[in-house]
Amino acid sequence: MTGKLVLLHPRKFGDERGWFMETYNKTKFEALGQTYDFVQDNHSMSVQAGTIRGLHFQTPPFAQAKLVRCIRGRIFDVAVDLRKGAPTYGQWLGVELSADNADQFLIPEGFAHGFVTLEPNTEVVYKVSSTYAPANDGGLAWNDPDIAIDWPIPSDMVPTLSDKDKKQPGLAAFDTCFLYDGEPMELLEV
Numbered sequence: 001m002t003g004k005l006v007l008l009h010p011r012k013f014g015d016e017r018g019w020f021m022e023t024y025n026k027t028k029f030e031a032l033g034q035t036y037d038f039v040q041d042n043h044s045m046s047v048q049a050g051t052i053r054g055l056h057f058q059t060p061p062f063a064q065a066k067l068v069r070c071i072r073g074r075i076f077d078v079a080v081d082l083r084k085g086a087p088t089y090g091q092w093l094g095v096e097l098s099a100d101n102a103d104q105f106l107i108p109e110g111f112a113h114g115f116v117t118l119e120p121n122t123e124v125v126y127k128v129s130s131t132y133a134p135a136n137d138g139g140l141a142w143n144d145p146d147i148a149i150d151w152p153i154p155s156d157m158v159p160t161l162s163d164k165d166k167k168q169p170g171l172a173a174f175d176t177c178f179l180y181d182g183e184p185m186e187l188l189e190v
């Protein structure tokens with residue numbers, strides 16, 4: 001299996017009560033060639049708009065694929081290619097996820113992940129394919145010029161960051177431990 005970046009537009013079944021949607025269906029993921037054993041669910045809430053969490057990853061053997069969605073507010077969600085030898089190594093791809101669009105972003109192993117909140121009190125939930133392994137916790141600077149993410153926040157805004165994320169290194173200091181599986185860094189939308 002190769003891991004693809006996938007933006008899922010889940011089908012909402014509306015009726016007089018409201019709506020229903022599936023948020024994860026293993027069989028449908030397998031039909032897309034994306035077989036993950038999601039073993040942990042996470043939920044974060046960020047009070048301030050302009051909060052950046054990331055860029056984060058766990059190193060092998062605890063690398064994580066992530067299935068991310070925003071259930072309150074709005075985020076710009078980013079994946080950064082860290083796969084050794086990939087032609088797109090160091091490049092990033094971002095999507096907007098919101099409670100309104102209900103979209104989900106599937107980020108395979110080999111990518112760093114981060115997001116900025118675009119509204120106050122934004123809540124993000126995501127499944128991960130390996131449990132938390134603090135000793136394998138890795139990070140990169142959100143504003144590393146070698147990655148050059150175009151965060152959709154005002155240029156004079158000082159983002160809210162954790163102490164850890166204020167001190168993350170840049171890509172130049174990172175010796176990647178992720179292998180390139182040949183999968184192009186393209187967004188599959190379903």
Ligand SMILES: Cc1cn([C@H]2C[C@H](O)[C@@H](COP(=O)(O)OP(=O)(O)O[C@H]3O[C@@H](C)C(=O)[C@@H](O)[C@H]3O)O2)c(=O)[nH]c1=O
Pocket residue numbers: 042044053054055056057066113114115131132162164
């Ligand atoms: C990630 C994580 C953190 N924690 C604890 C450690 C710490 O005391 C507290 C807050 O952790 P952090 O500051 O790392 O939380 P946060 O900055 O929200 O980290 C998350 O960011 C996004 C972008 C991701 O992709 C996630 O994988 C995760 O790295 O929660 C767990 O117990 N389990 C976990 O799986």
